[in-house]
Structure formats: structure tokens, C-alpha cells
Amino acid sequence: MRAVTIAAERCVEVIDVPDPRLLGPDGAIIAVEATGICGSDLHLYHGALPPGGLHPGHEVVGTIVEVGPDVRERMVGDRVLVSAVVGCGRCRACRHGDPITCPNGGPVAFGTTGQIDGGQAEYLSVPAADLFTMTVPEGISVESAVLLTDILPTGFLGAQMAAIEPGDTVAIFGMGPVGIMALAAVQLYGPSRILAVDMVPERLARAEAMGAEPIDATGGLGAVAVLEATQGAGVNAAIEAVGLRETVTDAISSVAARGRISMVGVNIEMDFPFPMASAFFKALSFRAAFAAIPSTWANLVPLVSSGVLDLGDVVTHHLGLSEAPEAYERFDRRDDGVFKILLDPSR
Ligand SMILES: NC(=O)c1ccc[n+]([C@@H]2O[C@H](COP(=O)([O-])OP(=O)(O)OC[C@H]3O[C@@H](n4cnc5c(N)ncnc54)[C@H](O)[C@@H]3O)[C@@H](O)[C@H]2O)c1
Ligand SMILES: [Zn+2]
Ligand SMILES: [Zn+2]
Known part of the structure; x- marks a missing residue:
């Protein structure tokens, strides 16, 4: 598959990598439909990288294409949004939607430390999919769904x-x-x-x-x-x-x-x-703190779908995944009205 890589400071490329595998029997593979570039990715872009670089991307909406045998509440074909931050998926904190206080290896954000690959790619492998994904609710746009993965x-x-x-x-x-x-x-x-x-x-x-x-x-x-x-x-x-x-x-x-x-x-x-x-x-x-993302969805989804929470037109640019180098450059420059950029892996 194609995936974005940040190999060194300000060095963004789209390269071919092996398709991801399930991260355990409770994991799922998502075919990415849209993925955001976050201010946290800019820290990586500015050089805060592990040796050898990494595959970034922690704001993902897509469709499940494979589930492990222990996944109970999701199935192939479900359209989901993914929590930017995950934990072990077994402890009390994770089960309550708070991977931030997970004692088993702590919180991990996709594509920020090299521990777990990110989703600026055609596919993303998600652990404990029942806990760290949510079916995209009826009436929620793809743009709002991406916002619910992290920044909202x-x-x-x-x-x-x-x-x-x-x-x-x-x-x-x-x-x-x-x-x-x-x-x-x-x-x-x-x-x-x-x-x-x-x-x-x-x-x-x-x-x-x-x-x-x-x-x-x-x-x-x-x-x-x-x-x-x-x-x-x-x-x-x-x-x-x-x-x-x-x-x-x-x-x-x-x-x-x-x-x-x-x-x-x-x-x-x-x-x-x-x-x-x-x-x-x-x-x-x-x-x-980092946000305990899954625990906020019960509050935020009704606020977004009712329009009580007015998010305005936050997403200003839809670019292809292949345009990631330019997208990073523009998001970093903050000119031309660039605000939130979504990447589309089909392009
Ligand atoms: N806690 C979390 O869970 C979490 C999640 C996502 C992002 N973040 C962090 O939030 C921060 C912002 O992310 P973003 O996507 O909005 O990034 P961004 O880089 O687009 O926004 C940062 C803004 O700060 C402004 N700025 C710079 N210097 C300033 C100054 N001296 N005074 C006032 N404003 C100044 C910039 O002009 C820019 O508009 C980043 O540090 C990111 O890592 C935290
Ligand atoms: Zn982020
Ligand atoms: Zn945990």
C-alpha cells in the first residue's frame, strides 16, 4: 500500500510499504477514506522524530476490511472513526474509554512515536477495535467524523x-x-x-x-x-x-x-x-493532558449532530495522499487560509 513517511526534518514522502497486519485478535484493519494532518504532525515535521523516521497520521475515518476473531461489536463493511490515542484494550481505564491512564504501556498515539504506524496511508491497523473505533453516526459528515478522532x-x-x-x-x-x-x-x-x-x-x-x-x-x-x-x-x-x-x-x-x-x-x-x-x-x-478520546464521544456526538456545537468550516482543503508533501508544507506555512487539511488515499 501507499503510506506517508516522515524520514527526517521536513522530509515527507509517499512510499510503498507492506499492507498492515492485525494487531492481535481484537484488532481490525481499516481502509482509510479520509485522514487529517494535525499540529502534532508538525512537531514531527519539525524534527521530533524517532531514529529512522515514522509513518504519521492519527486522525482516521474509513471502512473496516478485516476483523480479528475477538472483535464483537464491529464487522467488515462498518464505516468507523478511530481514536487517535489507544491503550492496551484490556485494563479498566481502556474499557472506560480512557486510554490516557492505561497502565499497560501507557497511551500510544498512532504514528507519533514509531511504536504504532499511522493512518496517512491506504490502510490502518487498529488494536482493540471495539473500544477504539466508533461507527460513524448517521448525519455526521466525514469532516466532522475526522474532527471527532482527535481535535474536537x-x-x-x-x-x-x-x-x-x-x-x-x-x-x-x-x-x-x-x-x-x-x-x-x-x-x-x-x-x-x-x-x-x-x-x-x-x-x-x-x-x-x-x-x-x-x-x-x-x-x-x-x-x-x-x-x-x-x-x-x-x-x-x-x-x-x-x-x-x-x-x-x-x-x-x-x-x-x-x-x-x-x-x-x-x-x-x-x-x-x-x-x-x-x-x-x-x-x-x-x-x-491528552484527551481521553473515546470517553468524550457520548457527549460530543449529540452536540455535533444537533448543531449545538458549531464547528464552522474547519476543513479547508481536501488533497490526495500523493500530495502529502505539499500538504505538510502548506499547513506549516499557515498562509492562503489553510486550516484543516484532509488527505484522500484514493488519490
Ligand atoms: N492534548 C491533545 O490531546 C492534543 C491533540 C491534538 C493536538 N494537540 C496539540 O495542540 C497544538 C495545536 O495543534 P493545531 O493542530 O491547532 O496546530 P497549529 O500548529 O495549526 O496551531 C497552532 C497555532 O498557534 C499559533 N501560535 C504560534 N505561536 C503563538 C503565540 N506566541 N501566541 C499565540 N498563538 C501562537 C499559530 O499561529 C497557530 O495558529 C499542538 O501543540 C498539538 O500538538 C494536542
Ligand atoms: Zn493530533
Ligand atoms: Zn489499557
Whole structure:
């Protein structure tokens, strides 16, 4: 089959690889219909790769073409969406839709560490298919189905961890696809103001069209601008959806006393000085996590199908899998209005 590979920094190719095999008797093979490129893939594109590179892709919708003998609730021909993150499939956490706290090898995201191949390919092998796939519900578009595999649960987690009270002022750092999902989710909790921070004009305009106040972070001045917009008071909660050291610090310095900081951006440095004095003397709460994706579907599917959660036109480009090198380049450049790109493996 054809699969995308990131062999080295900024080196994306589409190559022929052997078809994937079942990952155990509870696994399934999916023929991929659509697969997204995520901001997390950009970390790989920028060089955060295991030796030898990897096959990326953790946002997959497709049709089951093979199931192992222990799969009970799915069958060949089912059209499914796949959780970006999986676990062992046997422990209590996995069985409750929370592979993030799986104690048996921890959470694994497809195509991010080299442990398990990703789905920017013609086929994807999924372990514990009963737990980590969901039949695409009636009335859910392919675009929304892809969003449910990763970034919508992530944005929702961003809002949940921010513990927003009605009337709160909330800042969101990063108006990429994840930040926009967080913006949609934050609106479920009745904030009085949402300050949307980024420096890409089209992204700020998109946030403004969804009811947020655009805050230009050009020059690294996002936190300063948030403080100005709140007359120095700061916000009640800040969501970080970028993944940079600077924006973690920005989120911390933009909240008022007893503020909550919710981190969904993946900070690949994973280790840097923490502004302990601010956290301590302002009595802040700081939460960071990956989304426990399957556990969010019961909440999110009705919100998406009813239209209560308005996702806007997040998917801006449908390209062929063979165009993956160009797709990565364009998503990384963030110009020409590029937002969410889906790849179609039939092309
Ligand atoms: N926790 C999870 O489960 C999870 C899941 C998916 C993605 N992520 C992470 O979320 C982050 C965002 O993903 P995405 O797909 O939206 O990526 P993206 O790269 O498209 O978006 C990042 C946005 O941040 C903006 N930005 C950069 N520097 C900034 C600054 N100083 N101030 C304000 N904004 C700034 C960029 O202009 C861009 O619009 C990534 O780190 C990704 O790894 C986490
Ligand atoms: Zn992702
Ligand atoms: Zn487990």
C-alpha cells in the first residue's frame, strides 16, 4: 500500500510499504477514506522524530476490511472513526474509554512515536477495535467524523480543564484547529468574553466570526495584549493550544488570581523552568493532558449532530495522499487560509 513517511526534518514522502497486519485478535484493519494532518504532525515535521523516521497520521475515518476473531461489536463493511490515542484494550481505564491512564504501556498515539504506524496511508491497523473505533453516526459528515478522532475531544478537554463558570472571561492561546475546537467548546459553558490569541490574520478572523475577540500576538506580546484587553485584571481561565514554552508562560501570566490554566498544546520540550512564584502567589490551578478520546464521544456526538456545537468550516482543503508533501508544507506555512487539511488515499 501507499503510506506517508516522515524520514527526517521536513522530509515527507509517499512510499510503498507492506499492507498492515492485525494487531492481535481484537484488532481490525481499516481502509482509510479520509485522514487529517494535525499540529502534532508538525512537531514531527519539525524534527521530533524517532531514529529512522515514522509513518504519521492519527486522525482516521474509513471502512473496516478485516476483523480479528475477538472483535464483537464491529464487522467488515462498518464505516468507523478511530481514536487517535489507544491503550492496551484490556485494563479498566481502556474499557472506560480512557486510554490516557492505561497502565499497560501507557497511551500510544498512532504514528507519533514509531511504536504504532499511522493512518496517512491506504490502510490502518487498529488494536482493540471495539473500544477504539466508533461507527460513524448517521448525519455526521466525514469532516466532522475526522474532527471527532482527535481535535474536537482535545478542544473539549481544553474547555473542561479550564473549569469555566458562566460569566467568566477566557483567553485561548493558539487559533489553529485545536484552538478553534476549544473556542467552540468554551461557548458551551457561558463565558462573557473569549479572547482569541494568534498572529495569523485569517485565524483571528475565523475566531472573531465565531464570537471571540481577536488578540494579535505578533512579537510575542499575546499575554500583554490579553492584560490590556482586561484593563490589567487578567482572565479567569487560559487555554494553551500552541505547544510552545512562550505560550505556556503567556497563559500563566494572563490569568487573574485563582485563575485556571488548561494546557492541551503538546510541549515537546517537556522540561523547562516553571513560573512557580506566579503559580503560588496567585493561587493558580494548572492542568495538562491528552484527551481521553473515546470517553468524550457520548457527549460530543449529540452536540455535533444537533448543531449545538458549531464547528464552522474547519476543513479547508481536501488533497490526495500523493500530495502529502505539499500538504505538510502548506499547513506549516499557515498562509492562503489553510486550516484543516484532509488527505484522500484514493488519490
Ligand atoms: N492534548 C491533545 O490531546 C492534543 C491533540 C491534538 C493536538 N494537540 C496539540 O495542540 C497544538 C495545536 O495543534 P493545531 O493542530 O491547532 O496546530 P497549529 O500548529 O495549526 O496551531 C497552532 C497555532 O498557534 C499559533 N501560535 C504560534 N505561536 C503563538 C503565540 N506566541 N501566541 C499565540 N498563538 C501562537 C499559530 O499561529 C497557530 O495558529 C499542538 O501543540 C498539538 O500538538 C494536542
Ligand atoms: Zn493530533
Ligand atoms: Zn489499557
